[in-house]
Amino acid sequence: MNEYLYQQIVIEKAHRVYRKTVGEIAEEYKKQSLAPAERMTRRFEWLCQQEEPVLLPGEKISFLRTVRNLPDVFTQDEWEKIRKEHFIHELGYQSNLAANYAKVLEKGLLALKDGADACTCRSIDAILGLTARYAEAARETGREDIACVLNRVPAYGARSFPEALQSVRIMNFAFWLEGNYHNCLGRFDQYAYPYFKKDMEAGVLSEAEALELVEEFFLSLNRDSDLYPGVQQGDNGQSLMLGGKRADGSCGFNKLSELCLIASRNLKLIDPKINIRVDKNTPDHIFALCSELTKAGLGFPQYSNDDVVIPGLIGCGYAPEDAVEYTVAACWEFIIPGVGRDVANIGALSIPKMVDICLHRDLRNCTDMAQFRACLREQIRRGCEEICQKVDRLWFVPSPLLDRIMDDTKYLNYGVHGVGMSTGADSLTAIEEHVFVKKDITADRLIRAVDTDFAEEPELLHLLRYETPKLGCDSEEADENLCWLMEAFADALQGRKNEFGGIWRAGSGSAMFYLWHTEDIGASADGRRKGEPLGANYAVSLFARPDGPFSVIRSMTKPDMKRVINGGPMTIEFHDSMFADEDATFKVGQFVKRFIHMGGHQLQLNAVNVQVLKDAQAHPEKYPQLIVRIWGWSAYFVELDRPYQDHVIARQEYSL
Amino acid sequence: MIGTVFDIKELAVHDGPGLRTTVFLKGCPLRCVWCHNPEGLNPKPQLYVRKHACQNCGLCRKPCNHPDCQIFGRCLHICPQGLISISGKQMDADALAKKLRRNADMYAGGGGVTFSGGEPLLQAEFMLAVMDRLEGISCAIETSGYAAEETFRKVIGRMDFVYMDLKLADDALHRKYTGVSNERILKNLEILRHSGVPCVIRTPLIPEITDTKENLEGIQRILKGLPHELLPYNKMAGAKYPLLDMEYPYDAMQ
Numbered sequence: 001m002n003e004y005l006y007q008q009i010v011i012e013k014a015h016r017v018y019r020k021t022v023g024e025i026a027e028e029y030k031k032q033s034l035a036p037a038e039r040m041t042r043r044f045e046w047l048c049q050q051e052e053p054v055l056l057p058g059e060k061i062s063f064l065r066t067v068r069n070l071p072d073v074f075t076q077d078e079w080e081k082i083r084k085e086h087f088i089h090e091l092g093y094q095s096n097l098a099a100n101y102a103k104v105l106e107k108g109l110l111a112l113k114d115g116a117d118a119c120t121c122r123s124i125d126a127i128l129g130l131t132a133r134y135a136e137a138a139r140e141t142g143r144e145d146i147a148c149v150l151n152r153v154p155a156y157g158a159r160s161f162p163e164a165l166q167s168v169r170i171m172n173f174a175f176w177l178e179g180n181y182h183n184c185l186g187r188f189d190q191y192a193y194p195y196f197k198k199d200m201e202a203g204v205l206s207e208a209e210a211l212e213l214v215e216e217f218f219l220s221l222n223r224d225s226d227l228y229p230g231v232q233q234g235d236n237g238q239s240l241m242l243g244g245k246r247a248d249g250s251c252g253f254n255k256l257s258e259l260c261l262i263a264s265r266n267l268k269l270i271d272p273k274i275n276i277r278v279d280k281n282t283p284d285h286i287f288a289l290c291s292e293l294t295k296a297g298l299g300f301p302q303y304s305n306d307d308v309v310i311p312g313l314i315g316c317g318y319a320p321e322d323a324v325e326y327t328v329a330a331c332w333e334f335i336i337p338g339v340g341r342d343v344a345n346i347g348a349l350s351i352p353k354m355v356d357i358c359l360h361r362d363l364r365n366c367t368d369m370a371q372f373r374a375c376l377r378e379q380i381r382r383g384c385e386e387i388c389q390k391v392d393r394l395w396f397v398p399s400p401l402l403d404r405i406m407d408d409t410k411y412l413n414y415g416v417h418g419v420g421m422s423t424g425a426d427s428l429t430a431i432e433e434h435v436f437v438k439k440d441i442t443a444d445r446l447i448r449a450v451d452t453d454f455a456e457e458p459e460l461l462h463l464l465r466y467e468t469p470k471l472g473c474d475s476e477e478a479d480e481n482l483c484w485l486m487e488a489f490a491d492a493l494q495g496r497k498n499e500f501g502g503i504w505r506a507g508s509g510s511a512m513f514y515l516w517h518t519e520d521i522g523a524s525a526d527g528r529r530k531g532e533p534l535g536a537n538y539a540v541s542l543f544a545r546p547d548g549p550f551s552v553i554r555s556m557t558k559p560d561m562k563r564v565i566n567g568g569p570m571t572i573e574f575h576d577s578m579f580a581d582e583d584a585t586f587k588v589g590q591f592v593k594r595f596i597h598m599g600g601h602q603l604q605l606n607a608v609n610v611q612v613l614k615d616a617q618a619h620p621e622k623y624p625q626l627i628v629r630i631w632g633w634s635a636y637f638v639e640l641d642r643p644y645q646d647h648v649i650a651r652q653e654y655s656l
Numbered sequence: 657m658i659g660t661v662f663d664i665k666e667l668a669v670h671d672g673p674g675l676r677t678t679v680f681l682k683g684c685p686l687r688c689v690w691c692h693n694p695e696g697l698n699p700k701p702q703l704y705v706r707k708h709a710c711q712n713c714g715l716c717r718k719p720c721n722h723p724d725c726q727i728f729g730r731c732l733h734i735c736p737q738g739l740i741s742i743s744g745k746q747m748d749a750d751a752l753a754k755k756l757r758r759n760a761d762m763y764a765g766g767g768g769v770t771f772s773g774g775e776p777l778l779q780a781e782f783m784l785a786v787m788d789r790l791e792g793i794s795c796a797i798e799t800s801g802y803a804a805e806e807t808f809r810k811v812i813g814r815m816d817f818v819y820m821d822l823k824l825a826d827d828a829l830h831r832k833y834t835g836v837s838n839e840r841i842l843k844n845l846e847i848l849r850h851s852g853v854p855c856v857i858r859t860p861l862i863p864e865i866t867d868t869k870e871n872l873e874g875i876q877r878i879l880k881g882l883p884h885e886l887l888p889y890n891k892m893a894g895a896k897y898p899l900l901d902m903e904y905p906y907d908a909m910q
Contacts, residue, residue: 458715459734466738474755543738548666550677550759584669591667591675594762 001215001266004058009223010269010625016226018054019068022047026075037398039073041119041126044178044401048126051177053137055146061166061216062134062146063173065224070179073397086395089343091229093179093397096237096329096345098186099405100338104171105164105191108156112404119400127174127401128155161205164195165217171405172221172238178401181229182237182330185221185272186337189242189257196256207259214256214263221271231512232644234270234635237330243286244277245306245324252277253286264300265293270627270634274300275328279307280597287589294588295579297607299629302332302569303592308601309334312565316505318411331632332509332537332602333415333567338407343394344415344505344566347387350517351424351485352524352534354379359431359450359525363443369436376428377488384492387416388504413502415566418489419513420534422541425482426470426526432477433468446525453523453530465527465543471555472546479555486559507566508538508601511631515643533647536631537604539571542650549574553595561601569602569632570595573651576609604629606651613637613649657749659782662695662774666759672796672817674767677756681783682744684775686800687835688823689905690862692893696774701744703728704899709739716740743900749782753789760793768794768816777803780811787814800834801841801848808844809851818855820848823866825874833865842878849882860887862906 008014025046029039052066074082082088089095103112109124116124135150152159153167168185175183199205205213221238228236242260243253257276264274276290290301304326313323313334322336329335333344354376362375391414434441441460454461469475471482486508493504514534522530526541535541538556546552549572556570579585588605595603606629616623620638628637628648637645660682668678683699684691695702713736720731724742732740756769763769769790771783777799787795796817801808812818822838822845824830830838848855857879861867867889875884894904 454736458736461736462734462738467733474758545738547664548677550666550675550762554758578667578669580670587667587669587675590765590767591762594675594764598761 002058002212002219005056005216005219006267008056009219015054015056015064015223018052018064018066020050020066021068022050022071025071026073026078029073030075030078036073037119037400040179040398041122041400043071043073044123045126047177048130051130053130053134055134055138055141055143059216060146060162060213061169061220062138062150063169063220065173065177065227067177068227070177073179082395086393087391089346089394089396091181092395093181094399094402095180095182096184096333096335096343097180097341097402097406098184098327098329098335098337099171099175099402100407101168101171101186101188101405102191103338103407104154104405105158105167105195109154110156116404117400120404123178123401124404127170131155131170158195161192161195161199161210162213164192165213168192169217169220173224175402176224176228178399179397180399180402184237184327184329184335185240186327187242187244187252187325188240188272189254189260190246190252193254193256200255207255210256211259211263214259215267218263218267218269218272222269225271230633232630232635232641233639234630235330235633236271237633238271238273239275239328239330240272241327242274242276242301243282244304244326245279245310247321247324251281253282258289261289261293261301264298265296268296268298268625268627270298270636273302273633275304276301277304277306277309277326278592278596279305282593282596284589284593287593288586290592291579291585291589294605294607295576295585297576298627299604299606299634302328302632303596303603303605304328304332304334305596305599305601307596308561308599309565312562312601315562316413316503316565322410328567331511331567332569332604333507334565336411339410341406341409342411342413342415342502342505344413344507345417345509345511346391346414348417348419348511348513348517349380349383349387349489350419350513350521351380351489352420352427352528353517353521354383355424355427356521356524359427360447363431363435363447369432372431372436373484377491380488381492384416384489384496384504388493388496388498391498394499411502412498412500413505414498415505415507416493417507417509417511417513417566417568418486418564419510419517421482421485421508421538422471422544423524423526423528423534425478425485426468426541426544427524428481428485429470429475429478430464430468430525430527432481434464450523450525454527461527461529463527464525466545468527470526470541470544470546472540472544472552474547474551474554479558482555483559486561486564490563505566506564507568508561508564509566509568509632510534510537514631514647533643533650535571536647536651537568537571538602539651549591553598553600557595557598557600561599565601567602569604570600571604571606571651573606573608576607579607608648608651610649613645617645657782657785658746659749659752659779659786660699660701660744661747661752662743662745664755668770671770671772671798672768672819674765674794675762676767676770676796677759677762678770678772678798679752679756679786681771681773681776681779683778684773684800685778685802685836686775687905689833689909690860690865690889690893692890692896693774694897694900694902694904695743699774699778701742701746702900703730704741704743706739706899709737711737749785749789753786756786756790757793763793766794768796770796770798772798775800775802777807777811780807784811784814801844802836803840803844805840805843805847809847812848812851812853815853818848818853820845820855820857822857822859822875822878825871825878829865829871845878845882856883856885858885858887861889863889
């Protein structure tokens with residue numbers, strides 16, 4: 001590792017000294033009545049000029065953001081008008097896309113000007129202009145090696161591994177500067193591999209040198225990440241996928257994949273977010289390597305199971321040759337690099353809210369569980385319909401550069417998170433068990449208790465919370481309710497078409513809705529008190545006391561996840577003492593393998609130590625580098641808002 | 657057949673090869689001053705209260721009519737935070753075996769079930785009855801080796817792997833720190849040696865008690881080449897005593 005660079009960027013943050021703020025531009029653009037693509041191009045050209053080339057001592061991969069802010073291209077009034085005419089997703093700029101980096105590495109940007117429109121050509125010229133200024137600066141400071149690389153890429157195709165890394169870094173930098181966000185890195189170990197392999201075989205690159213380059217490349221992705229927009233610092237979508245099946249069906253895990261796992265473990269940084277694709281044939285040593293990375297406590301890697309995801313995507317209408325190329329968007333949503341423009345997080349259905357509505361409206365009128373289920377099925381259908389109807393005349397600000405690095409769009413599907421599945425399933429189980437089977441709680445009493453947050457009913461709270469079957473507790477009924485819920489959710493979106501002819505995909509992610517969705521419901525029938533957060537993504541409830549990790553994956557892998565394949569990992573926390581030695585760490589890898597064999601679709605496994613987290617809350621100054629996993633990304637613990645910190649602490653943790 | 661179990665731990669990573677579930681059987685004839693599983697000592701069910709989070713709302717002190725609460729003088733079914741539980745569940749061999757068999761697919765690749773405690777040999781008949789119902793599942797035991805020769809022989813003959821402790825070589829010290837003589841243990845160690853069952857002998861490293869040069873050399877002389885593992889002292893060892901209303905003897909000695 002380049003210790004000096006690490007010290008400068010991560011510890012001292014000395015590179016931030018070069019930053020400056022630029023003024024607003026939207027009023028001027030408005031005055032000139034510029035078209036959106038023109039505005040994006042003009043801003044990008046301007047920012048490329050405003051950027052000052054900075055070469056950090058000893059670096060091999062250049063480019064550093066020196067413009068701190070990204071002035072909007074529309075004024076407030078203009079946005080208001082646009083929002084009246086269109087459905088605007090989040091910030092309105094393009095996000096959660098994985099560009100076709102391979103295209104730039106193979107052909108170079110100049111070749112991509114062929115057949116491109118004027119805005120695209122100008123944007124390409126702008127980033128190449130900045131690259132030329134960087135090359136000049138490198139030459140002036142005696143860095144002929146860097147100048148040489150920058151003279152070649154990204155204008156032309158890369159010829160070596162260092163050129164490939166520099167090219168990807170510049171493109172990633174350019175996507176952010178263009179105003180796109182959650183810029184995903186896709187299947188890095190696949191598109192960068194030919195250059196790595198060529199250099200290794202030619203003997204011009206040693207394994208140690210390659211590792212150092214990968215580390216520096218990863219470090220470069222952390223230089224500007226505090227400038228990227230997100231719900232919290234770290235929520236920036238720089239996800240990188242490793243391994244997985246190749247088009248010919250063979251295993252794509254290669255030496256470069258391995259170096260990426262090692263580099264991430266050595267650096268212990270929040271970017272890039274490491275994902276890995278595995279399947280039932282993945283050899284044990286890969287699970288062991290991954291487990292070594294999990295031990296580092298970053299929340300990496302997140303696993304996706306090819307045996308479930310690929311057929312799941314094919315079931316959604318993706319061509320097999322595209323499905324096999326899947327990666328993840330910012331967090332965990334499955335997307336196809338280049339050809340996929342899915343808006344994978346366009347809505348979120350609160351499952352607890354659906355149950356809550358039926359609890360209040362229908363439960364008194366139901367004589368058995370089947371009737372209640374029928375009401376809930378209808379409510380989930382309505383809930384989905386509402387989400388679908390809201391999305392009308394969707395529009396994104398066009399991005400001339402990013403659009404060119406994408407391919408012709410083949411997929412424009414929408415994805416909806418199914419939030420709070422376990423709270424929903426456990427609430428259903430509570431209703432089934434107590435109102436209909438044992439009949440020891442009447443509908444009226446249950447509703448009253450939920451409405452008063454169990455204030456007068458401590459014994460009932462205890463019964464529902466701690467003595468009623470839950471997911472992860474060897475209960476057929478609870479597991480059955482989860483399967484039923486997932487199916488009802490999938491059914492409710494099945495067959496719906498969006499305005500572009502795409503489909504609506506059901507998913508199991510939560511994003512920040514594990515907090516937000518508790519705001520408009522009270523307590524729930526599973527004994528969750530008012531305001532208590534839901535589980536992150538697809539996890540057992542925070543206060544559940546499952547029998548253990550085996551029982552948890554047994555419950556959570558029961559539903560047919562191929563039908564709920566928008567993405568969203570089963571999330572589980574292990575105490576860091578589970579990774580005490582090599583043998584134990586290997587066993588955790590074997591546990592992941594079991595999850596994959598049982599048909600789990602995606603897994604987020606975190607090594608945590610609650611004692612350390614609590615101490616970090618009390619003494620943040622002692623833990624500037626402590627990293628935790630939030631929902632689909634990792635962050636510096638002390639930089640998070642308190643509710644997110646508390647949620648990490650409250651999650652289920654299995655220890656020795 | 658009924659046994660008393662105080663915990664079942666899935667994915668126990670230090671209790672034998674592969675992925676395992678460890679069953680903790682309640683009751684132990686030894687009283688090691690450093691014991692970190694105090695709930696394993698008494699063979700009877702005990703009240704277990706996570707006091708540190710208690711907000712003293714008093715709900716559990718109100719008289720109730722639940723039959724299982726009466727002997728404890730506390731209501732077990734009302735704590736809003738779920739802090740009160742009973743350590744030690746009476747379980748039928750059938751039910752326990754069924755629970756363990758449910759995870760049989762996890763044990764592929766050398767894993768299985770480990771019986772620990774307490775001292776599992778105290779409930780040898782129950783353990784064997786459970787094993788009768790675990791056909792095809794690899795079993796291991798973690799034992800102090802303190803049991804009648806016949807019991808010991810019978811049980812280890814059924815095991816695929818044995819972890820046995822040898823804490824102190826010197827009998828007087830063994831009596832002082834564990835409450836019993838090591839005579840039986842040493843005899844059983846020879847039985848284990850000649851049984852051919854794969855084993856590891858473990859010594860917990862307790863500062864100034866078992867980690868002395870003299871003791872460790874003495875143990876080596878006894879083991880004569882048997883596989884040996886040293887377990888680091890668990891700094892959290894005393895944490896559970898207050899939850900059981902017990903005192904940690906190791907602290908008292910300091």
